[in-house]
Amino acid sequence: MTLKVAVLGTGKIGEALLSGMLRAGWAPEDLLVTARRPERAEELRARHGVSPVGNAEAAKSADILILTVKPQDMGALLDELAPHLPADRLVISGAAGIPTAFFEDRLAPGTPVVRVMTNTPALVDEAMSVISAGTHATEEHLAHAETIFGGVGKTLRVPESQQDAATALSGSGPAYFYFLVEAMTDAGILLGLPRDKAHELIVQAAIGAAVMLRDSGEHPVKLRENVTSPAGTTINAIRELENHGVRAALIAALEAARDRSRELAAGA
Ligand SMILES: NC(=O)C1=CN([C@@H]2O[C@H](COP(=O)(O)OP(=O)(O)OC[C@H]3O[C@@H](n4cnc5c(N)ncnc54)[C@H](OP(=O)(O)O)[C@@H]3O)[C@@H](O)[C@H]2O)C=CC1
Numbered sequence: 001m002t003l004k005v006a007v008l009g010t011g012k013i014g015e016a017l018l019s020g021m022l023r024a025g026w027a028p029e030d031l032l033v034t035a036r037r038p039e040r041a042e043e044l045r046a047r048h049g050v051s052p053v054g055n056a057e058a059a060k061s062a063d064i065l066i067l068t069v070k071p072q073d074m075g076a077l078l079d080e081l082a083p084h085l086p087a088d089r090l091v092i093s094g095a096a097g098i099p100t101a102f103f104e105d106r107l108a109p110g111t112p113v114v115r116v117m118t119n120t121p122a123l124v125d126e127a128m129s130v131i132s133a134g135t136h137a138t139e140e141h142l143a144h145a146e147t148i149f150g151g152v153g154k155t156l157r158v159p160e161s162q163q164d165a166a167t168a169l170s171g172s173g174p175a176y177f178y179f180l181v182e183a184m185t186d187a188g189i190l191l192g193l194p195r196d197k198a199h200e201l202i203v204q205a206a207i208g209a210a211v212m213l214r215d216s217g218e219h220p221v222k223l224r225e226n227v228t229s230p231a232g233t234t235i236n237a238i239r240e241l242e243n244h245g246v247r248a249a250l251i252a253a254l255e256a257a258r259d260r261s262r263e264l265a266a267g268a
């Protein structure tokens with residue numbers, strides 16, 4: 001029997017996942033979406049050929065519900081769903097910070113909950129999705145989450161205690177790389193390059209470095225040493241990065257993201 005999957009709160013992440021499921025071969029008639037605004041619901045129908053429904057309808061008809069509203073909106077969504085949701089449905093949360101216990105406390109006793117932290121490269125099937133089981137989630141439930149999120153990239157199981165750290169690394173991770181590209185493109189401007197050329201050079205350097213990190217099997221230190229010639233150009237840049245505390249700044253930045261993920265649980 002084909003499972004029906006509903007994406008509830010289909011914004012940026014929900015739509016990325018939806019489009020990935022369609023690319024992976026899910027039939028539009030097996031996918032339901034919900035949105036808060038009617039114009040958004042119509043946009044999703046027009047773009048993807050899926051059926052927008054209300055949250056209560058999704059709770060009644062879907063076997064798997066993927067909740068992709070903002071953490072701050074999750075409590076209200078669960079209040080809406082709880083009266084309609086049988087305990088045998090799998091609930092997958094895509095929200096930052098919110099623990100599986102938050103869902104278990106608000107849904108029918110025994111409801112299986114899986115927590116997933118994905119990221120926006122789901123749009124190009126290069127997501128990293130980090131998956132943890134709640135109290136009642138079985139191997140079969142985790143496998144369902146892996147099938148869905150595996151369609152848009154890699155998946156990794158972690159204990160739920162590591163989810164806030166994973167959110168800081170891979171959930172938010174793409175933003176750090178975009179920030180670096182933006183800053184290095186500005187450096188290109190300072191060095192006299194036209195912006196479009198500076199952008200192209202840095203983006204290709206990023207892609208080349210990313211593929212080597214993934215495929216060469218070499219440690220990042222070795223890859224960096226291979227670029228860093230004695231008395232050459234690269235070591236001058238590395239000295240400046242160290243002088244400006246970039247390594248410490250990155251450690252502090254990711255720690256702050258981890259802390260914010262913890263706070264989101266308290267604010268939900
Ligand atoms: N953006 C990212 O890179 C990542 C985000 N996440 C997590 O994914 C979740 C979504 O983030 P993102 O996609 O960026 O946010 P968006 O705001 O783009 O998406 C959330 C959507 O939920 C809708 N919504 C809110 N309440 C309801 C409701 N009761 N019923 C139906 N729809 C509702 C919103 O409607 P409206 O348009 O009216 O506001 C919005 O379209 C968050 O929990 C975030 O922590 C996880 C990993 C990465």
Ligand SMILES: O=C(O)[C@@H]1CCC=N1
Pocket residue numbers: 096167171172
């Ligand atoms: O910034 C955020 O809260 C979300 C979660 C991870 C990435 N974006």
